[in-house]
Amino acid sequence: MDRPTLIDHRSLWGQEPEDKRNTGHPTRLTAGEQALFEELRADHLGERVRLEQERIAFGAVERAVAATEVVT
Secondary structure, eight states, X not given: OOHHHHHHTGGGOEEOOGGGXXXXXXXXXXXXXXXXXXXXXXXXXXXXXXXXXXXXXXXXXXXXXXXXXXXX
């Protein structure tokens, strides 16, 4: 997830259950995604911020896909 999508959906944020918190080290994130992951893990945007992907507005998903350049 990118930061603008997360911020744009602030009203839909929930809280990650403490016992479900991801403590791993993702290896397939872009630099921006990794930076956001670290912000979230450090609670810089709030305590255990979570946004379920199912709650993201479909229009936002369409715009994100349209903006993605396909690498072949």
